[in-house]
Amino acid sequence: MFSVLGRIFKTGCLTEKLPAHDQVVEQLGSVCRKEISRIFGGSLAIRMVDAGSCNGCELEMHALNNSFYDIERFGIHFVASPRHADLLLVTGPVARHMQAALKGTYDATPDPKLVIAMGDCAADGGEFGVSYASCGAVANVVPVDVVIRGCPPNPLQLLEGILQLLGRSGR
Amino acid sequence: MITQAHLGWQSLSPDVESLVLLLKDAGIPTKEQSKIQGPVKVVMIESVFWGKAAAVAADNRVRWCAVWAEHRPPEIDIFAAMAGRNGHLLLHTLVPDQQGELPSQTPFFPAANRPERYLRDMFGVHFFDHPDQRRWMRHQAWQEGQYPLLKTFPLAGTPAEMTPPDCHYPFLAVEGEGVYEIPVGPVHAGIIEPGHFRFQAMGEDILSLEEHLGYVHKGIEKSAEGRDVRGLVRLAGRVSGDSTVAHAWAACQACEAAVGITLPRRALMIRGILAERERIANHLGDIGACCNDVGFTFAQVQCSRLRELWQRQNAAVFGHRLLMDIVVPGGVKGDLDAVQLDFLHAAIEQLRSELREFLPLLYEYPSLQDRLRTTGVLSLKKARSLGVLGFLARASGECWDLRRDAPYVPYGNMVITVPHSLEGDASGRLRIRGDEILVSLDLLEEMLKKLPAGEVAMEFPAVQGDCSGFGCIEGWRGEILAYVHLGEGGRVLRYFPRDPSWLNWPALEVMIEGVIVPDFPLCNKSVNGSYSGHDL
Numbered sequence: 159m160f161s162v163l164g165r166i167f168k169t170g171c172l173t174e175k176l177p178a179h180d181q182v183v184e185q186l187g188s189v190c191r192k193e194i195s196r197i198f199g200g201s202l203a204i205r206m207v208d209a210g211s212c213n214g215c216e217l218e219m220h221a222l223n224n225s226f227y228d229i230e231r232f233g234i235h236f237v238a239s240p241r242h243a244d245l246l247l248v249t250g251p252v253a254r255h256m257q258a259a260l261k262g263t264y265d266a267t268p269d270p271k272l273v274i275a276m277g278d279c280a281a282d283g284g285e286f287g288v289s290y291a292s293c294g295a296v297a298n299v300v301p302v303d304v305v306i307r308g309c310p311p312n313p314l315q316l317l318e319g320i321l322q323l324l325g326r327s328g329r
Numbered sequence: 330m331i332t333q334a335h336l337g338w339q340s341l342s343p344d345v346e347s348l349v350l351l352l353k354d355a356g357i358p359t360k361e362q363s364k365i366q367g368p369v370k371v372v373m374i375e376s377v378f379w380g381k382a383a384a385v386a387a388d389n390r391v392r393w394c395a396v397w398a399e400h401r402p403p404e405i406d407i408f409a410a411m412a413g414r415n416g417h418l419l420l421h422t423l424v425p426d427q428q429g430e431l432p433s434q435t436p437f438f439p440a441a442n443r444p445e446r447y448l449r450d451m452f453g454v455h456f457f458d459h460p461d462q463r464r465w466m467r468h469q470a471w472q473e474g475q476y477p478l479l480k481t482f483p484l485a486g487t488p489a490e491m492t493p494p495d496c497h498y499p500f501l502a503v504e505g506e507g508v509y510e511i512p513v514g515p516v517h518a519g520i521i522e523p524g525h526f527r528f529q530a531m532g533e534d535i536l537s538l539e540e541h542l543g544y545v546h547k548g549i550e551k552s553a554e555g556r557d558v559r560g561l562v563r564l565a566g567r568v569s570g571d572s573t574v575a576h577a578w579a580a581c582q583a584c585e586a587a588v589g590i591t592l593p594r595r596a597l598m599i600r601g602i603l604a605e606r607e608r609i610a611n612h613l614g615d616i617g618a619c620c621n622d623v624g625f626t627f628a629q630v631q632c633s634r635l636r637e638l639w640q641r642q643n644a645a646v647f648g649h650r651l652l653m654d655i656v657v658p659g660g661v662k663g664d665l666d667a668v669q670l671d672f673l674h675a676a677i678e679q680l681r682s683e684l685r686e687f688l689p690l691l692y693e694y695p696s697l698q699d700r701l702r703t704t705g706v707l708s709l710k711k712a713r714s715l716g717v718l719g720f721l722a723r724a725s726g727e728c729w730d731l732r733r734d735a736p737y738v739p740y741g742n743m744v745i746t747v748p749h750s751l752e753g754d755a756s757g758r759l760r761i762r763g764d765e766i767l768v769s770l771d772l773l774e775e776m777l778k779k780l781p782a783g784e785v786a787m788e789f790p791a792v793q794g795d796c797s798g799f800g801c802i803e804g805w806r807g808e809i810l811a812y813v814h815l816g817e818g819g820r821v822l823r824y825f826p827r828d829p830s831w832l833n834w835p836a837l838e839v840m841i842e843g844v845i846v847p848d849f850p851l852c853n854k855s856v857n858g859s860y861s862g863h864d865l
Contacts, residue, residue: 161690162627169631208522210545212861214570214651219520220614221640224633238518253864254470255544256523258494259515285567290477290486291470291548310570312650 186317187232193324194233198244201233202320205243205267209260209299210292211250215277215310219247227313234320240266245323248300249310251279251286252293264300272323275302276316278309342390345370345413355385362421365812367586367799368735369410369417376407376422380432380458383441386411391418392729393438393716395810395827396445398452400480405429405452409441410810410827416735417801417810424454426479433459440716440832451478451550466543466864468495477551484551498541503529508536511846515544519850522860526849533845538838545864553824558584558658558789561813561821566653568826569862574600574607575804576826576862577656579811582737582800584658587815588790594738595783596660601739602673602776603652603661605769608805609680610639610651612720612762612769615857619759620691622851623700628691635680642676660786670777677777681770688763701756705840705852708753717836718807718829721856724761725753731803743775753840755855792819804829806859828862 194202206219219236222229229235237243240263252260264273275296278284283294296302304326306319343351349372352359360373374382386393394410394417409420424431433456434441445456446465453476464473470492471477477486502510508531515523525541553564565580566573578600585592617632640650646669647655648662655662665673691697707717712725722729726749731737733745748764750757797814807829814823837856844852 162694165631165687165690166627169634206520207516208545208860210547210861211522212567212570212573213522213859214567214573214653216520216522217571217614217651220633221637224637225630226634226637236520240516250545251547253545253547254488254492255468255495255546255864256515257492259523259544261491262494263516285564286547286549286552289484289548289552290482290488291546291551293488309653310651312644 182314183227183317186314186321187229190234190317190321190324191232193321197324198233201235202245202324203235203237203243204245204247205237205240205263206247206249207260207263209248209250209256209280209296210253210286211277211279215249215280218310218313218316219249219276221313222316227317229317240264241268243267243271245272245274245320246300247274247276248296248302249276249280251283252296252299254291254293257293257299260296260299272303273300274319274323275305276319277311278307281305281307284309342392342412342414344415345418348386348389348391348411348413348418351385351389352382355381357382357385365419365797365799366589367583368737368801369419369799371419371421373421376424376431379407379409379420379422380434380436382420383409383434383437387437393434393440394808395831396434396441396448397812397825397827398448398454398478399814399823399825400426400452400478402426402480405454407431407448407454408812409434412729412808414734417799419799426453428455429453430455430457432457435459435461438716439714439835443835444831450476452476453479463499466546468498468543468546469493470546477548482551484548484554495541500527500539500541501537503536505531507531524860528846528849530846533847535841535844535846535849538841538849540834540838542834542860543864545861547865549826549865550824553821556821557819558815558821561824562656562658563654565811565824565826566656568865569828569830569859570651570653571611571859572607572804572806572809572828572862573651573653574603574656575802575809576811576828577654578604579800579802579809580813580824580826581656581658582802583798583811583813584789584815585798586800587796587798587813588792590659590787590790592660593784593787594781596785596787597738598776598780599661599665599785600656602773603647603655604802604804605773605776606639606643607652608769609766610636610643611805612766613639615854616691616759616762619701619755619851619854620697622854623697625694625697628697631687635683639676639680642673646673657786659789660784662786664785665780670780674774674777677770677774681767684763684766688767691763692760698756700848700851701759702752702754704755704848705844705855706752706754707836707840709751711839712753712836715836715839716832718832719805720758720761720765720807721833721836722807723747723749724757726751729808731801731808735801737802739776743772745772755851758855792817806830806857807833826862826865828859830858830860830863834858834863
């Protein structure tokens with residue numbers, strides 16, 4: 159117990175000692191937070207759907223939860239069910255084997271809902287394109303509000319994309 | 330009771346040359362064949378001996394690695410890879426592309442079960458004596474009787490506007506009073522990949538688990554065909570995003586062997602640095618995630634912090650947080666200068682000093698270990714029969730590691746320590762991964778110190794005629810194999826990547842029996858198979 163407490167004490171609060179790089183996170187995040195409180199009553203619930211990604215996008219999505227980005231402080235959090243979600247964050251080209259599951263997840267998300275296509279594959283099929291096994295872009299299967307490019311997009315680009323979407327739906 | 334004496338199984342298995350002799354002694358006519366270049370020996374056998382060859386191999390402690398096929402009308406080439414003490418033997422046979430059939434190797438190697446069903450789904454090859462006649466990769470995107478990897482099947486296929494969900498896969502059912510079924514997936518609750526798990530449970534105890542995968546099948550092998558080498562390696566780097574370096578390296582190794590070029594040592598050493606950095610990043614992330622699955626968020630916060638720092642170093646030095654597209658045919662993209670070397674050295678020192686304090690804390694923390702110990706036990710016997718790989722195998726006492734057993738540059742002149750344990754539980758797997766980070770840090774340090782002068786890339790030559798190559802790399806999850814066949818103009822005729830997840834996924838079904846339902850996420854994370862790497 160003491161070793162854990164000692165370690166926590168020594169690690170300190172990372173979000174207080176922001177290097178220049180992270181000031182961008184802070185700025186982006188606070189703009190996001192304003193939009194979220196205005197549009198979604200303070201919190202934005204994201205349900206992620208991997209529709210066929212190589213898992214690179216998922217790794218960067220996980221990074222959004224680490225101490226450096228800590229997106230929960232901006233009112234954004236990942237939820238376990240589409241029924242709790244305001245936004246679907248979809249990765250990968252849509253594998254045909256996932257087409258029905260993605261459509262089902264979309265239908266299970268209450269209106270009004272937003273959809274982000276995350277990564278080059280979600281944007282246009284990326285390396286995998288359209289084939290017997292892949293439907294290509296997410297927009298080929300469900301309506302998409304914003305596309306975040308990158309292979310994979312880094313956490314900052316992800317935050318930027320979410321902000322862009324919030325700005326747009328605010329209008 | 331398992332003792333230290335039971336370890337070192339791989340040192341008791343025959344070397345590749347002896348395995349060929351064993352096959353001959355068993356009365357199997359073999360013909361050596363040298364069309365596939367790379368660290369591998371190839372023997373051609375008649376298809377009727379396919380099962381018998383497996384029986385001989387299984388009797389001699391050989392590890393089964395993979396089976397794959399290539400359509401060359403009017404025939405289908407079938408290859409099976411087996412590992413002896415010092416490397417791989419490829420068995421090669423031919424069957425006709427119409428109603429082709431051959432004996433199954435599954436009765437001797439349970440590891441061959443799903444890969445053979447995959448071949449049946451993708452090529453229409455029938456394995457008789459196979460204990461499971463159910464489809465594996467085919468859901469509803471193509472019809473029974475259509476085989477996507479035959480050359481006659483177009484890449485675009487003939488898909489319906491809306492592919493129906495795969496609702497009628499025949500799961501094995503358990504019957505009895507109080508038994509109930511829990512279907513999970515394909516969309517899971519966390520930030521993870523899709524797949525379906527069917528639990529049969531009674532109370533809190535899981536009676537059995539059956540996996541149904543293939544949801545992220547996106548036609549990687551088919552879409553590789555016709556690409557140039559550069560395009561192929563870009564695709565290989567996306568077979569499984571968390572193993573981008575290892576898959577790209579294995580594909581490069583196969584291509585480079587096929588055309589017979591030897592890379593500058595500096596290029597290979599930098600690939601080694603990239604691979605070890607990838608190993609460390611993944612181990613860090615997963616150690617944290619395992620602890621998080623039992624509510625020990627402290628470790629998750631610490632590990633994700635270390636991982637983020639590590640990824641930022643990747644971005645600063647190599648230009649990509651996950652190191653994608655840095656390994657290219659003929660070498661690596663970008664050199665390291667003195668300042669970057671110092672930076673990487675400092676990063677090693679920093680991480681090592683943090684982990685020396687942090688890891689013992691995890692290994693000994695009572696309330697954490699209370700959840701991890703004896704949870705999800707994979708016995709040595711099971712690990713062996715399933716042919717599991719990487720840290721999963723090492724935590725159960727199986728110590729294969731290509732970097733030591735069949736070393737490739739830059740590992741040949743290095744002493745590779747292979748951490749292993751005998752517990753086979755979630756705690757053991759966590760400890761092996763922690764210890765592997767420390768080993769990798771030492772290797773990184775050595776590689777940075779010994780980085781030879783020279784070029785970091787060479788021109789990939791124009792391909793003359795037909796050639797094929799084999800690559801094998803020890804990725805963070807275990808052994809990664811790649812087979813590449815290049816044709817006129819350097820176009821890919823066939824690419825087959827074998828992710829270790831193919832062999833590791835079945836182990837989850839075995840270790841979960843008798844585990845309580847709430848411990849499933851921990852067990853799953855402690856194995857961490859790649860869905861994408863398996864589903865292709």
